Amino acid sequence: MSSCLSERSIDHVVLERGEVAHTWRTERWDSLRLLTPNWQSRLPGFSYIGDDPDGYRILTEVIAFIASYADAISAPVLTHTTVTTVRSTESGYLVRTDQGDWLCRAVVVASGACNVAHVPGFANKVPRSIMQLTAQEYRNPDQVADGGVLVVGASSSGTQIAQEIHHSGRTVILSVGEHIRAPRVYRGRDLQWWMDAAGVLGERYDEVDDIAKARRVPSLQLAGTPDRSTLDLNSLTEIGVKLVGRFGGISENGRAQFSGSLRNMCALSDLKMRRLLDRIDEWAQKKGFDAAVGPPYRLPPTHVEPAPPLGMDLTSGKIKAIIWATGYRPDYSWLEVPVLDRKGRIQHDGGVVSSPGMYLIGTQFLRRRKSGLIDGAGDDARDLSAHLMSYLDSRLA
């Protein structure tokens, strides 16, 4: 956004509570790799120039990439500046920070969708003897108590953490709710390549049937694996991770209760994956691309044992730690402009917030399916900076 504003000669500052790429520096686990391939992180005027376009950046490379972009575009970043409140004024907005106040005509909210780890309410019933961590707090297996580990959540974070803890020699149980399975590589190409080429990622928010629903869809169960292998429930079962249903609650006597819906959760996920691959195959055929890649195939269905456990005694000492990979929520506690709906989400139309001169960027399916990816920022920023400019012009007229 800063790059697009500069291009339009719109005077602005970027307020950052820590260093550039703060969240990547402070809120991610050590072994995390970006789930999109190197070539795909295309920012306005900036893209990958290395010899491993299909690789996935390790955490320090992601931080360096974002920091070098800030340098390359000479972004006017004020680091170590924490926004405390944003409120409306007659002429725009008053932004208070711990480093002084700013008056501005427009505000772009780019604080992200993953500020607070969401943990179910019954977590307070977990026996005190069990260590609890969120995916946001998790760094590496050394930090986790020795013994059995229950990982809750089977999207991208939960599956990666379950695999890593399993490899550290612990027994891992993975509680599986709604998730979307996806092969890392399909017909010889990265799934992200297919989704980009076939126009899936570029699909606009005003083209889909139900944008509210599309924005709630869990992110793909993808991991930036060094060997480009697929990390899914089958690969976890194969190494010995035990799958149980969605964690539904804890009974009075300290028993974890798992939903009997595991089979359907996996069926829904397999069906969604098949639909995505169908769409990719149709596109490949239509474009005459079939000869350039291997033939279509389907992954075997997710294996679910005949009677997965429905409960587990949390007081027996077998489970020493629970890791909640149950999603994130944005933190808008500093936002004192009445733009939130009853669920605490910012009301907006493709990033144009209901309060004039306020914009949102960097959230799931903001304007396009790729809006939550680094690769999605450019197109959204170009659109929103154009809107912002015409808003400023209209105010001057």
Next chain:
Amino acid sequence: MAEASSSVNNGVNVAALIEAREAFTKAPAAAQFKWRAACEWKDGTHTHSTVEGFYGLGQEQHHKKTFTFDADHPEIFASEDKGATPIEYVLVGLASCLTAGIAAVAQYRNIQLRSVTATLEGDMDLQGILGVDDDVRNGFGGIKVTYKIDADAKREDIEALVAQSQKRSAVYDIVTNPTNVTVVVD
């Protein structure tokens, strides 16, 4: 979203369902419902239950008539078999909820159904309810639902209908997830 001009007709008013969803999004209070049943002991294991009123859309509501249900146990349990067993009512509840859901999702997805039949089987080890073995639960060990569906759709789309119906089914949720139950004596 279902097209208004669609010729698919499963007898489900999808427009009304979509309208209700939009109305509840704007006014969540109207979405708060209370479902009720009353039950009277007759004799032995025979009970007579009725369903008539419920609460929703901010006020008391009524069925068009009072529905009645007799429950009992079969003769091999030394009962008189004056009705289905309570656990069979659970199977009936699950089957009718999932099947109604299939019809609604099919309408929404423009799939014409010709026939839908389900057979259900729940495994139960009676050592649980009779207190023979504390390690055996009282309820079903598992439930198997088998659908036969004839519809204008590919097998994959039919499987997706059935999966989506489970995802949105109230009884499926009640059966698969814990629910707080409070029983008091007045």
